[in-house]
Amino acid sequence: MELDLKNKIREFLNSDSNSSIINSKEFYFQKAKDASSDFLKLQVSEENKAFLLSNRKEYSKLKQLFEDTGELAEFGNLIFTIISYCDSKAYKKNEFNQYKDKRVLALAFVRMNYWIEHLITYKFENKLDKGSIKNAIDYLLNPIENFTMLSENHRKQLSEKLFKKSYDKSTFKGDVINFFSEFSIEVLNPLNYTHLLTRIIYSISSEWKENLVGIMASDSTGWLSDFQMKDTYAVFWNSKKPSGTNDTIRLLKECIIEKGHFKLFYTSYYKVNYIAEVIDVVEGENEYLKADWEVNYRNDYAYPKFEDLQDDNKSAKIIFLINKFYQVDSIPIDQFKLFKNYSYPRQDNLTPIENYITNSQHIENILIKKMKQLLLYKKQIILQGPPGTGKTRLATEIAKSLIKNNSIFDISEDNILSFFKINQEITARKESTKYTIKEINKDSILLSTTREDRSPTRKQIYESYVGKLWQKSSEERKSNTLSYADALAKNIYERFNSIKNNSYYKIIQFHPSYTYEDFVRGIVAIPNENGEGILYKGEDKILAKLASDAKEDSDNNYILIIDEINRANLSSVLGELIYALEYRGEEVESMYSVDESILKNKLVLPPNLYIIGTMNTADRSVGHIDYAIRRRFAFVDVLPKELEDDNIVFHKEIFRKVSELFITNFDEYNANEKTVLKRANTLSGEFRPEDVWIGHSYFIQKKLEDGSFEPQDFTIRLDYEIKPILLEYVKDGVLNGKVGEMTVEEYIKSL
Known part of the structure; x- marks a missing residue:
């Protein structure tokens, strides 16, 4: 095993996230095991048994019955509870999963209809097709012999890429244990050993895992600009199969099982402008008929006959069922990582995509680049916007981009x-x-x-x-x-x-009592070493210290981030530096002396010192920034936005419901952030949406180092962060009126 890989494994083993597994006295998934046992023991009437078996594929119908009907409700609670311990995206996971950290076996992302169908089959017919669901049940019944690596495809890739052998289910346990034997890993409860190994495996997934997020098609014919999703589903097709046909389609189907969909990216003139989300894919007429989407995905959509999937002399070789289609701000194709050595698509070719910069990431990268250029020109900027829009995070990313230009920032063996x-x-x-x-x-x-x-x-x-x-x-x-x-x-x-701890970067937060003596220079008392009493001397504070460091090190950039910059009286805090902000490199007189030299009162803000402020526009209790100071800063709006990122869970539905309290053109703005916001009737005319619409960070759950998502119950954030600020807006007159038949207050409480 290579040294780098060993180091990665050791680092992960030493992380705090694994201590709960290593030191757990009980089986780490005992609640899931108990729920499985209760589910298998549950007595069901013959009538309900027959009904469940005949309707096992009707997830929407069963979900409603599980919530409404006596015996079926008990059955439904148990089946949903099992799934809540197995799958990160389980239905009502926060309600049914009884662990405080909401732990799950794996990031399975198996669709709920699959879980329901297969668990009903297993309950009454005692059989399970091989795959993620079978592996989950096998693990809960016998954790010593099985793993929480649920995907068969992942097991195959692990065996081939890391163990250098073909996947064999009968020897897989031995192969995994043998691979990790040199680390002498011990756990307090032996039942938790295989789960710990699985977590380690996913922490080094870059060493073995092949992964696709979608495929890319080239299409400049113009039909995409006219297409609109009028129904819940739509059928797209292509006259050629993707590059790497069998492997590609296998990985795309794996992506559907894990995430519920893969993305179909449409390019025109070397830019992606449209994205479709594919929830099922089939090849040719036989698979299309067998898929029977009209039965399995019922709605009013008129599914086309296979013979209708043709255009001139082209006919369908691969068919996609999509449930989302949208336009995005153009993403250059060089932001996409192609699978293996395949080329970008031309004409009807389809290219598998391993990874890409998401639209929200792409927009943020453009914004960071733009802000960096603005900061290099202006020297100081203020990021302004309502709460929760990530202003401080954006300021940090801008600072990082500037510091990366420093001569000693990147670490390599050579430098x-x-x-x-x-x-x-x-x-x-x-x-x-x-x-x-x-x-x-x-x-x-x-x-x-x-x-x-x-x-x-x-x-x-x-x-x-x-x-x-x-x-x-x-x-x-x-x-x-x-x-x-x-x-x-x-x-x-x-x-x-750690960028926050190095000498090039400082972050502070202003408050109403912040003064010049706190920020620039002040007087401090020190003991008199030569006699009684105390002495008073001038001392540089954070800005003067950073300015001095920057002046002495002109080859590198220095950045000061001032969070909540408008909460202090800026005229008082900055003093004579209002002049120095504009005239960089020129000396100004300070009211305090720090040494005995001839320049003891002098202060200089060098050109390589940059200042980034953040300002909450919803807070009207803070002081006004006067025009003299405002002229010396560039102001940049940072507004809420819908996020698309595999490293987070973003609660889009609740974000939309909250956003519609502030604006009426959410979809239009979401497609193009340059769109002028249209005020909702529930927003007071005294306020602009740009100033008070609460931001996207309230609706995020982040991914942890082991690939799982932070164990926060989102209902806690909803009840104790989102609703209180909205209700405060009602109290302050920011929000008023009605949403349908409900008052704004009733609507907020019903979220």
């Missing part, structure tokens, strides 16, 4: 020694033992010690940095003391790896 040119003292071994760097050679660092072996090479330092070897126990490292290479690597990590 790792350059980090110590500005940091001549390091801590090694015990925290109290410090060593001075005597000399930096081409390939090593000589420390202030007489022993020759205290000159670690750049390769040793880099390997320690990558593997975080200073975190390892003496048994893991085969050493009782911290090596000097580890000490240097640890020093780099602590000083430079």
